[in-house]
Amino acid sequence: MNDWPIDGALDRRLRSLVDEELTAARVDAAALPTRSTTIRTKGLGAFAGLGALAVIAIVAVLLLRSVPTNQIGGADESESPGSSGALVNASPSAPAVTQTPALSPAVGPGTFSPTGKMVSTDNGMATLLLDGRVLIVGNAATSPELYDPKTGKFSPTGAALRDGNFASATRLLDGRVLFVGGNDSHTTFGTAQLYDPKTGKFSATGSLITGRMGQTATLLPDGRVLIAGGDTFNYGSVGNYAVAMAYRPGSGSGPAARQGMTGPPMLASAEIYDPKTGKFSVTGSMTTERDAAGAVLLADGRVLIAGGGNEGSAAVQSAEIYNPKTGKFTPTGSMLTPRYGFSAILLSSGRVLISGGTGGSNPLASLEMYDPKTGKFSSAGSFDRATSGTPVLLADGRVLFAGGFDMTDGKSGYLAACELFDPTTGRLSPTGSMASARLIGSATLLLDGRVLVAGGVGVGDPGLLDSAEIYQP
Amino acid sequence: MVSVSLAHEEAWPEIGEMLAEHGPVLLAAARLITLNDVEAEDVVQVTFEIALRRGHTLRDRGSLRAWLLAIEAREAVRRVRSMRRFLLFVPHVHDVAAVGPGHDQSLVLRDALQALPRRVRAAIALHYLAGYSVRDTASALGVSENTVKTQLKTGLARLREELGDE
Structure with a gap:
């Protein structure tokens, strides 16, 4: 029964309209390849900038409809000839592509060797502890585990105080690890917890001013932690009944009480966590909302925050600098490509390597370099394939990109191949391959210079891996 | 340093196919809300993007469609504000093909819907x-049940007036 009484005539007409829309939408969705040109023309003619977004929409829908299940998002934007013109109008084009030689497995100096199996496939954030062990906390925060490089084994450690995703993990100067915010399927969290490696236990600490997920968390030189951006978006949990009823409008029965979506989406606000007081306090706000931005502590103690998703769910191109002394954000140069969900790594030269992420539904192959001296971003080349694994800075200053997805034409699937980026030459080169092809869950530089690559997603269903490998540079 | 991975890919590789499956219903809903084909497709795209970024947070994957619709409805309503920035007050051109004998009637209904917020x-x-239900509509749109009741009541009353039914 509906909660709302509806008169017969209008009710029938509305239902008829709904049926008509559904029929038309099914036809249109099936015929998207032939409609894309029309939309593009109309969009550019009548709707200027937003029309181009519609082209992206069509391209993305097409890609989503046609790609294999393990190949999300399709090819890089620059590889879609049918849309490139419009896309250039909508946003700055991707940087010039520096071709790298085709990779052949098992070429290069580095090698991988297997190590112990993870306790759980629920792998996520990895944090190197001061004693050399690695703390890994996944989506189910109640089952964190520790990797001990001396024994090569994973073992369970104390559970977090509640289930759900943590949004960030930051090792403090005293060795404890700060977990902030996050979410479950109902809500975003305003809480924070500390993991103490000495006791192996989690404990509660101060609460965020604004509960959030997808924020950046950066350890400042004075031991405090900058928490910036993220979003409060809360999708709630709407029951299965609506799924069943979607094609039979109005015939469903009321579901049990369920929590809804609340709150505004993306955040520009930032907070500071002080381990001495265990409390969060407000600091300056960013110039724009940024969800899943990239942040890195610069050599001079300031923090670079770049990209992210803004309130319109579009990728952000701009970047800004946080000065801990003044507590203020100020704009710096913009990235060449808008992106979110990417990695930012401080190199030994003081410059920052930007890699991966997406500008929407399409993974980005391009690399960028930020120079704090000039405040500008420049192209640092590009991968042959659209996605790579999470990068990790090696002790010698090079950057390891392990695994990922092969997105090139005619190929698809997870990669065992790995690449090294050498900042001195600015080039990518192949290195040893992993035993298992994977989009890695985490890559952690160990104290002895080796790298722990753990978990991730690989071939199979559901494809969540519990294997781990050690890279010897 | 902070690195953020594409969590949806790691946790839910098949989400792309599932999104495509729900495309038609999302497109239909977006068209009803926006009454603008181009914008509707944009709304669907944004919905997909949000889903790709946050899909891994959805524990009950069977409720994907409801979740998507809730995201989409909020996005479609919320973007009115930002749309004004672009001065998109252009004449509405609806190019959905005529379907069935009641097509003329539905055109009138579309015009009537246009008059509603x-x-x-x-x-x-x-x-x-x-x-x-009213409760779920309120939940999805982030407003109170009373607000939804009022919206439905006054909205349907205005439709009746426009249509001259009763």
């Missing part, structure tokens, strides 16, 4: 298209 159309779309 977007959030009222969102409430009607969720209620009729997805079969949401």
